[in-house]
Amino acid sequence: MSRQISNKRIIDLIDLGVEISRLKDVDLLLERVLSVSRQIVDAEAGSIYIREGNRLKFSHTQNVLLQKRLPPGKKLIFSTFSIPINSDSISGYVANTGELLNIPDVYHLPENVPFSFDKEYDILSDYRTKSMLALPLTTAQGNIIGVLQLINSKDGDDNIIPFNKDNEPLIRNFANIASAAIERAQLTRAIILRVIKMAEMRDPKETGPHVNRVASYAVEIYEEWAKTQGVPMKDIEKNKDILRMGAMLHDVGKVAISDTILKKPSRLTPDEFEIMKQHTYIGARLFSDIYSDMDEAASIIALNHHERWDGMGYPGHINFMTGNPLPGRETNEGKPMGKKKEEIPPFGRVVAIADVFDALISHRVYKEPWDESRVLDTLRSESGKQFDPEMIDAFFACLDVIRSIIKKYPD
Numbered sequence: 001m002s003r004q005i006s007n008k009r010i011i012d013l014i015d016l017g018v019e020i021s022r023l024k025d026v027d028l029l030l031e032r033v034l035s036v037s038r039q040i041v042d043a044e045a046g047s048i049y050i051r052e053g054n055r056l057k058f059s060h061t062q063n064v065l066l067q068k069r070l071p072p073g074k075k076l077i078f079s080t081f082s083i084p085i086n087s088d089s090i091s092g093y094v095a096n097t098g099e100l101l102n103i104p105d106v107y108h109l110p111e112n113v114p115f116s117f118d119k120e121y122d123i124l125s126d127y128r129t130k131s132m133l134a135l136p137l138t139t140a141q142g143n144i145i146g147v148l149q150l151i152n153s154k155d156g157d158d159n160i161i162p163f164n165k166d167n168e169p170l171i172r173n174f175a176n177i178a179s180a181a182i183e184r185a186q187l188t189r190a191i192i193l194r195v196i197k198m199a200e201m202r203d204p205k206e207t208g209p210h211v212n213r214v215a216s217y218a219v220e221i222y223e224e225w226a227k228t229q230g231v232p233m234k235d236i237e238k239n240k241d242i243l244r245m246g247a248m249l250h251d252v253g254k255v256a257i258s259d260t261i262l263k264k265p266s267r268l269t270p271d272e273f274e275i276m277k278q279h280t281y282i283g284a285r286l287f288s289d290i291y292s293d294m295d296e297a298a299s300i301i302a303l304n305h306h307e308r309w310d311g312m313g314y315p316g317h318i319n320f321m322t323g324n325p326l327p328g329r330e331t332n333e334g335k336p337m338g339k340k341k342e343e344i345p346p347f348g349r350v351v352a353i354a355d356v357f358d359a360l361i362s363h364r365v366y367k368e369p370w371d372e373s374r375v376l377d378t379l380r381s382e383s384g385k386q387f388d389p390e391m392i393d394a395f396f397a398c399l400d401v402i403r404s405i406i407k408k409y410p411d
Helices: 004-023 025-040 064-069 090-097 121-124 164-200 208-228 231-247 252-255 268-286 293-304 346-361 370-383 389-397 399-408
Strands: 043-052 054-061 083-084 101-103 132-138 144-154
Touching: 004 025, 004 164, 004 389, 025 043, 025 054, 025 144, 025 164, 025 231, 043 064, 043 090, 043 268, 054 064, 054 090, 054 144, 083 090, 083 370, 090 101, 090 132, 090 389, 132 164, 144 164, 164 208, 164 231, 164 252, 164 268, 208 252, 208 389, 231 293, 231 346, 252 268, 293 346, 293 370, 346 370, 346 389, 389 399
Parallel strands: none
Antiparallel strands: 043 054, 043 144, 054 083, 101 132, 132 144
16 A cells, blocks of 8 residues: 555656646746645645855745635735855755755754754744755756755644655655756746846846846736636646746837937937837747747737727737738728727736836836835726726735835845
């Protein structure tokens, strides 16, 4: 019987490895890696630290008990911080040595260990960390890219117990699979950010923090909206993955716009604004050779994120390869008619909200950041005009997460 159970767990592990290998965005991948890891060893909570130079960045965390204390649909909000890679902390020790630690009770560590456990978070959150399994995330080349920290193993009666040592080989194997997937996702993110840096050389507003914020806002708003639309969770997770990456590239078409327009300190003339509008379909053209779902998402977002719910946006119904209006979709002046309501793809509608919010809440060379109350009043007033009203409702439903994203990616 034990052999049958073991074989089933191995098959499950293979299936889970295939599942996470399909995720391309590193943030969403880390969330899934943490969920699956907790599932493998029956952990109530856990965290992932990602290596950045000589420090570990606290990147993602989950906690079933704390989640249950929140109202339905709300997410846990955690501060982002980093710790040095040394032997003072448990995660720092694991990253420093490459050792796996299986600790029955972190409040009662052996006297001869160099590391200690910081109880501050437990005190702040009214939580009791007891058993812990911490292991390195190691690439095939032997490089430690992070630490996986799993907390409070549970038995069938919901009692906290030490982590089963028999599960250590299983979680090690999964960590190796996860490390390879994380390394690939980090490379994808790095390539996207290099493209953004190229755009930043042309347009100082297109910074890494800005696009990370816009993409993160968009994912949260989309998830909240999609749940209300009855979209299956499997589809939501898939769409979040491609939306996160595509949204980062929403303004990449600006690389083809003249510096005299991009960097003009005063208001654009009507003719200059018409040229600026071209960045939407130029961006769509960059991804017109569809090699992946991400290419398609990036093209859709670039083309549609300046459309308006009321049909007064741009570029409207055009052939994005030529910039000309589609037949029968011209105004009396021969210009393309704007897309309106559901004619605008959901990814375009959600990035429109995320992009405007970040522009208003952030410092720009031409403006100081608006107070949050003024920004929120503006978004409310544009519900049903510039923005999809149901997506605006979703924005406000996840406002606490939106605020945490601002802190996560500061300028």
